[in-house]
Amino acid sequence: MDVISRTFLPATTEAGVVIPSRHLPIVERCVDADDDAVLVARCTRPEAPLSGDHLLLLTRRRLVVIQKTPVLHRLRLHLNANLRHLSNVTWRPDLTRPALEMAATAVDGVRERFRMKFADTEAVWRFEGVLRDVFLA
Template sequence: MEALDTFSRTFLPATALAKLPGGTVARHVQVLRRCAGDRDAVAVIARCTTSRGRRNVLMLTRNRLVVTSESAVLRRVSLHLNADLHQLADVAWTPEPERTGIQLGVTAIDGVRENLWISLDSTAEMWRLDEALKQAFRTPWGVIEPARAATSTASAASAVRATAPVKSRPELRLA
């Protein structure tokens, strides 16, 4: 039996946590895999919408932020955003617990501002995504934890609080 690559090992639990339907996963997986590669670990998968109201899927890995878009009638999947994390500027997000979602804004390398609404099923998922975004964009030399399957909402919330400490770059001291 052949072992799964890193992408497959982390993509499947991430889609299970996001509760994405199998049809949606099947349509988007090829585009997402092409962007991330086989060795990139998936931290978060979530449904999101743009200001145009299109249905999108967001994937955050250790190295990339990828957003795919699906056409309304034919359900064709296309790439909306594919960028290395260091290529994104002015990254800002606002968790909204009362609406169980996160408003995410990023500026891509070409100067286009993307505003995404990420709707989640539970507040535990929202805080898990918030923690992954903090690890990706606010910690120096941060490590994003890959997605893990959780058995319940309580264990998902405890998994968010039990993340490994982030290693930071040693400070340089001048004599």
């Protein structure tokens, strides 16, 4: 069983995210076969609101963000980073919307920010717990 069917697809189902099959080759190239997906979510970049839709995939070892361009709907790998190479990782739940904003500094010194929106506050706390387990454990 490959990483896609074993962990990525169940994580998308848990998050309530429908992923087109054209995302899968990018995920397969970025994630090792023994690295489990722990969080999948659609997100936006607050500093670039017109940059298109993004898909955030967090595993135990990697953070992968895939961008879908707004006009032509092309997929582009925005970020593929080993978690050890990320610094100053922070997140902040926003229960009024409900959403969660995550930020991290990549190895090249660029500060990346991602905002994930959820259906309810329970999902915010569940995803916040996953981030705590991965980054603070």
